[in-house]
Amino acid sequence: MSAKDYIELEQTYGAHNYHPLPVVISKAEGVWVWDADGKRYIDMLSSYSAINQGHLHPRIVRAAVDQLDRVSLTSRAFSNDRMGPFLKKLCEVSGMEMALPMNTGAEAVETAIKLARRWGHQRKGIPEDMGDIIVCENNFHGRTSTIISFSSDAGSRSGFGPYTPGFVTIPYDDAAAFESSIGENTMAILVEPIQGEAGINVPSPGYLKELRRICDEKDILLILDEIQTGFARTGKMFAFEHEGIKPDVLCVGKALGGGLYPVSAVVSSRELLSVFTPGSHGSTFGGNPLASAIASAALDVLLDENLAERSAEMGAYFVTKLNEIDSRKMKEIRAKGLLIGVEFHLGEGETVRPVCQKLMEEGVLAKDTHEKTVRFAPPLTITKEEIDWAMERIARVLKGS
Numbered sequence: 001m002s003a004k005d006y007i008e009l010e011q012t013y014g015a016h017n018y019h020p021l022p023v024v025i026s027k028a029e030g031v032w033v034w035d036a037d038g039k040r041y042i043d044m045l046s047s048y049s050a051i052n053q054g055h056l057h058p059r060i061v062r063a064a065v066d067q068l069d070r071v072s073l074t075s076r077a078f079s080n081d082r083m084g085p086f087l088k089k090l091c092e093v094s095g096m097e098m099a100l101p102m103n104t105g106a107e108a109v110e111t112a113i114k115l116a117r118r119w120g121h122q123r124k125g126i127p128e129d130m131g132d133i134i135v136c137e138n139n140f141h142g143r144t145s146t147i148i149s150f151s152s153d154a155g156s157r158s159g160f161g162p163y164t165p166g167f168v169t170i171p172y173d174d175a176a177a178f179e180s181s182i183g184e185n186t187m188a189i190l191v192e193p194i195q196g197e198a199g200i201n202v203p204s205p206g207y208l209k210e211l212r213r214i215c216d217e218k219d220i221l222l223i224l225d226e227i228q229t230g231f232a233r234t235g236k237m238f239a240f241e242h243e244g245i246k247p248d249v250l251c252v253g254k255a256l257g258g259g260l261y262p263v264s265a266v267v268s269s270r271e272l273l274s275v276f277t278p279g280s281h282g283s284t285f286g287g288n289p290l291a292s293a294i295a296s297a298a299l300d301v302l303l304d305e306n307l308a309e310r311s312a313e314m315g316a317y318f319v320t321k322l323n324e325i326d327s328r329k330m331k332e333i334r335a336k337g338l339l340i341g342v343e344f345h346l347g348e349g350e351t352v353r354p355v356c357q358k359l360m361e362e363g364v365l366a367k368d369t370h371e372k373t374v375r376f377a378p379p380l381t382i383t384k385e386e387i388d389w390a391m392e393r394i395a396r397v398l399k400g401s
């Protein structure tokens with residue numbers, strides 16, 4: 001079958017809830033992927049930062065294969081010999097006390113919302129049918145009906161009502177707006193340290209620190225969604241480390257599964273996670289032995305290969321090289337580590353999709369984030385030579401656009 005046939009099958013039998021670039025990937029290794037015809041591309045998306053360790057990292061694959069010789073799924077009706085060691089490692093890596101494992105990022109966010117609400121009712125005495133969680137404009141926290149209820153993106157939200165109440169939206173990167181939005185029933189603020197899907201919006205220095213101070217003062221939970229920014233993507237293990245703070249509740253996912261398996265978690269304190277009691281929350285697949293073995297190896301790779309440092313170093317190199325490209329269409333580069341957004345000057349109704357299409361033809365797989373920004377977020381294992389390879393092609397496309 002040709003690439004065209006595979007795309008046609010997808011179009012015929014798959015719901016059209018995505019608009020992929022017309023490339024059919026059939027093989028991958030490290031930062032590289034190959035299409036069905038054997039053409040090689042460099043992966044500059046890393047599945048939205050779920051592949052920080054590179055495609056099919058041998059150590060993570062080994063852990064998965066070894067575990068498949070033992071046991072894959074137990075459910076939480078029984079304990080297994082993989083989950084405890086994995087959660088201990090996750091807590092050590094994040095500097096937290098306790099974790100609750102789930103599968104997808106959206107489930108981690110849902111778990112954090114439930115935690116905040118229970119804490120608000122039980123510990124702050126907010127009446128059961130009240131309580132607000134503050135969120136930011138242009139947020140992206142996932143796709144469940146509750147999460148899209150507080151999205152400001154019409155594409156994600158419209159037509160899916162009635163919406164879940166209990167959320168108050170404020171502008172991003174505006175700590176004063178947060179402070180003045182707090183009422184007696186405010187439970188928490190849920191925020192991304194950098195808004196990935198909104199176009200790599202990097203807030204002003206000190207923003208998270210301010211949020212931390214206000215939360216401490218007003219006894220409100222600081223919930224950070226590091227599903228995209230976590231696990232070394234921004235040049236630190238977690239983006240909150242850039243500001244020397246710690247959240248009360250941390251949502252992680254994506255790269256926790258090492259690109260092999262969906263693994264997410266809420267990581268927090270013993271006190272806060274104790275709002276969950278047997279029967280109050282759960283997941284059939286959450287914390288299963290296969291997931292735990294894979295996630296443990298995924299964390300080991302991040303640590304042993306110093307991927308946070310690499311991300312900082314390679315990110316700086318990438319941005320330097322981007323800045324050397326003389327392109328009138330480039331408007332702004334926003335970056336932290338290897339989370340890099342290039343915003344373009346575009347006319348009314350124009351998007352960067354044609355740029356992504358050209359990049360693809362050159363062998364560079366990148367995707368638009370929001371209409372005007374191309375995201376470059378390669379696996380953190382990328383080398384200077386690989387960046388140079390990509391940059392030669394990126395330069396060709398940007399000069400021509």
Ligand SMILES: *Cc1c(COP(=O)(O)O)cnc(C)c1O
Pocket residue numbers: 048103104105106107109140141142143192196197225226227228229253254
């Ligand atoms: C991807 C993402 C999610 C949702 O994760 P899924 O695994 O797709 O459910 C939530 N928050 C942020 C910041 C993300 O980037």
